[in-house]
Amino acid sequence: MKNDKKPRRYKIINISLIALIVITWIVVYGITGLPGAYAWFALKLVFPFLGLAGILLNLTLLIILFFNKKKINNTLIGLLVCTILTLHLVLTMNIAQLPYPSRIQQVQPSVTVNWPLAEQTVVGWGGDSIHSNLPHAIWPSERWAYDLVMEPYNTGSTNLEDYGIWSKEVLSPTSGTIIAAYDNEPDIVPGTEDIHSMEGNHVYLQLEETGTYLLLNHLKQDSVTVKVGDHVNTGDVLGRVGNSGSTSEPHLHIHHQRQNPIKALHPILAEGLPLYFKSTDTDPMPVKGTVVNITAPPD
Known part of the structure; x- marks a missing residue:
């Protein structure tokens, strides 16, 4: 009886892992909101490493079973299942550049707000597609995020002052309440990896209209002009653009969630929720490379 229980146990484990893979993919494509976000997190950041551990375990078992001249069928199946788990590394490493499968037409609420900068701006990354918004579209929270720069940008310089957007005022895109305001993190040298956090200095705003949230990241140290609990109106100064957090050069990151x-x-x-802009000379959701000019003052 003992010899029968082990193969049965291995079979149950293998079937459970296969079911877990299938259900997780179904949740990602079939359920919006946090369940889909958690499932996507599992696919990209849990499954590959669970699979690698399983491969090592099954290879060890195969060697033991081989020298003991025992059946290896279930262990081979387990090795195959763990290999399938590990193949999700193509998502983790962006070898397979797959956007988080959230359809813009089906996600609500979207908001339309004012542009957060007063001068001509270039969209470094933005839009709905993986081509125009690669760093963001692969993550649930940043599905429709933007990275904004100004000429000159992408210069390769290590001097912050050589970037057009450095220290430009960041304006509140709409009215709402400040729920987070932080500016103690130092700005890093462009092109380095000396980061202290992912978001860096930031201001987070809860919108009056929808109760949802706008996040503005990578602000300049000691530049934030608001505090938690403040009510701000469209066009109020929130801080200045910096190079804090996980950033290769000075830019403003903004997204809606x-x-x-x-x-x-x-x-x-x-x-992540769709974010559109008004009072500019471009499409409401500008994509990578778009030059944006303001056509009307904040309303």
Whole structure:
């Protein structure tokens, strides 16, 4: 009886892992909101490493079973299942550049706000597609995020002053309440990896219109002009553009999400929401490379 229980146990484990893979993919494509975000997190950041551990375990078992002249069928199946888990590394490493599967037409609420800068701006990354928004579209919370720069940019210089957007005022895109305001983090040298956090100095705003949240990251040290609890109106100065956090050069990151970012377990475990802009000379959702000019003052 003991010899029968082990193969049965291995079979149950293998079937359970296969079911877990299938269900997780179904949740990602079939359920919006936090369940989909958590499932995507598992696919990209849990499954590959679980699979690698399983491969090592099954290879060890294969060697033991081989020298003991015992059946290896279930162990081979386990090795195959763990290999399938590990193949999710193509998502983790962006070898397979797959956007988080959230359809813009089906996600609500979207918001349309004013442009957060007063001067001509270039969209470094933005839009709905993986081509125009690669660093963001692969994550649930940043599905429709933007990185904004100004000429000159992408210069390769290590001097912050050589970048056009450095120290430009960041304006509140809409009215709302400040839920987070932080500017103690030093700005890093462009092109380095001396980061202290992912978001760097930041201001987070809860919108009056929808109760959802705007996140503005990578601000300049000691530049934030608001504090938690402040009510701001469209066009109010929030701070200045810096180079703090996970950033290769000075730029402003902005995105819209449903969940309160200061209560989330992890920054990517949130549901990103569409973000559109008005009073500019471009499409409401400008894409990478778009030059944006303001056509009307804040309303």
